[in-house]
Amino acid sequence: KRVARERVERVKEVLARDLVNPPTLEMIGQEVGCSPFYLSRSFSREVGLTIPQYLRNLRMERAAELLRTGRYNVTEAATEVGYSSLSHFSKAFCETIGCCPVLYPAAKNVIFDR
Known part of the structure; x- marks a missing residue:
C-alpha cells in the first residue's frame, strides 16, 4: 500500500513536469518501475481518477x-498547457472548471463546485 502511494506521488510529479508533452503510460511505468497496466489500476484506485483524467485536471x-x-x-493559456485546438481546450475547461475560459477571468472570485 505504501509503495503504491509512493508510486502515485511519483506519477503526479512526472505528469506535472511537462503538461505540453506528457510522457506515455509506458514511459511513466518505466520511470516508476511497474507495468503500464498495474500503474493504471493502482493510480485509479489511489486517486479516484484515471491518469488521463488527472492530467486533464492538472492542465485545466x-x-x-x-x-x-x-x-x-x-x-495562450491553451497552448501553455498543451492544447493546439482551442475548441477542445474550451470544452475541457468548461467541463473541469465549470465556466468557459473566456468568462473565467471575470468570474475568478467565484468558487465553483467541482
Missing part, C-alpha cells in the same frame, strides 16, 4: 492560474 488548473494572472489570453 494550470490554465486557470494563467488566466487569473491577466497576462495570458485563452489561446
Whole structure:
C-alpha cells in the first residue's frame, strides 16, 4: 500500500513536469518501475481518477492560474498547457472548471463546485 502511494506521488510529479508533452503510460511505468497496466489500476484506485483524467485536471488548473494572472489570453493559456485546438481546450475547461475560459477571468472570485 505504501509503495503504491509512493508510486502515485511519483506519477503526479512526472505528469506535472511537462503538461505540453506528457510522457506515455509506458514511459511513466518505466520511470516508476511497474507495468503500464498495474500503474493504471493502482493510480485509479489511489486517486479516484484515471491518469488521463488527472492530467486533464492538472492542465485545466494550470490554465486557470494563467488566466487569473491577466497576462495570458485563452489561446495562450491553451497552448501553455498543451492544447493546439482551442475548441477542445474550451470544452475541457468548461467541463473541469465549470465556466468557459473566456468568462473565467471575470468570474475568478467565484468558487465553483467541482
